[in-house]
Amino acid sequence: MAGGGGGDSAASGKEAPTVATRLFRILDAFSPERPALTLSAISRHSGLALTTTHRLVGELAGWGALERDSEGKYRIGLRMYELAALAPRGILLREVAMPFLGDLYEATHQNVQLGVLDGLDVVFVERLSGREAVQVVSRVGGRLPLHTTGVGLVLLAHADQAVQEAVLEAPLKRFTHKTISTSQQLRRALAEVRRNGFAISDGQIELTNLSVAAPVHDETDTVIAALSVVVPSQGSDPRTLIPAVRAAARGISRALGSPRALALPASARREAAAPTSPGSPATRRIAE
Incomplete structure (x- = not known):
């Protein structure tokens, strides 16, 4: 049974999740309501076996995707913010x-x-x-x-x-x-x-x-x-x-x-085509 049991195996004949899928499950366990999680909580929310979770969380923490706080809970790491900045x-x-x-x-x-x-x-x-x-x-x-x-x-x-x-x-x-x-x-x-x-x-x-x-x-x-x-x-x-x-x-x-934003509205073009003095209402509207 791949992954040591839990929700990450092919016990019922289903194809076992890939390593990437398991990593995504771990990251997806975090949310605004759950910004900090223990190892067991990550295992529970991700549906992965505790042994699998322990191994993958260690790898994510080593890379900087997760950080461990003083209470032993894990949070999303700054490395994820660096990647998000590239979007x-x-x-x-x-x-x-x-x-x-x-x-x-x-x-x-x-x-x-x-x-x-x-x-x-x-x-x-x-x-x-x-x-x-x-x-x-x-x-x-x-x-x-x-x-x-x-x-x-x-x-x-x-x-x-x-x-x-x-x-x-x-x-x-x-x-x-x-x-x-x-x-x-x-x-x-x-x-x-x-x-x-x-x-x-x-x-x-x-x-x-x-x-x-x-x-x-x-x-x-x-x-x-x-x-x-x-x-x-x-x-x-x-x-x-x-x-x-x-x-x-x-x-x-x-x-x-945007071409449509760069182009003047039709009403403004009509006003621009009309002879106006610098202080006329039409000129002021175009400037605005």
Whole structure:
């Protein structure tokens, strides 16, 4: 019996997991709710035999993927952070986006988030928040179902058809009575996002919050990310936030070389073609 028993063998005629699969199981045992684990806990959550876990955890710790603290528990090591920094949809995207996220934060002093698509979830790669900002459940590196957030709705609306259908056919997790919970509701919401160019998510995860999100395009005009601002539902008019959110998303897209972001809107081109004086309203609008 390979691996010394437990959940890592071919005891029932199934092919034994590869070494890589076992390593991934160990790393996957850690989560925001379980940031530090004993050896036995890693064995239990990974489904691997304790002897196998002991050997592989030792190798991961030796390489730097895991670290052992003073209590004898293991945590994710800095070597994993170094690898994550190489992800183009993570650190590099954040570097381009940060000035625009900062501007949006200064304009609102609320939560500003940047997320990317990963499987059937949105993963948040950056978040700016102040002490007076409304509390949110999202965090950098965390993930949420696509249908429950403004960022997620934007990403899903522009995702491949296969991804959209996978989400539409799966059970839709519900957080509040306002959470989109049927495929019909979700199809309508996605159509609105594509038509309007932004998403508004009100009270889907927490009734106290609403978000406004817009897409970020790359040099091929593919939507590779989305940004949002999250504000208190009470007393907030999402329509007043749309221009600032779309402007920030357009700025990031322009910095990434998006042709549609680099091109002036049709209305601006018409104004530019008209003879105007330097101080005319049309000239001022183009400058803005």
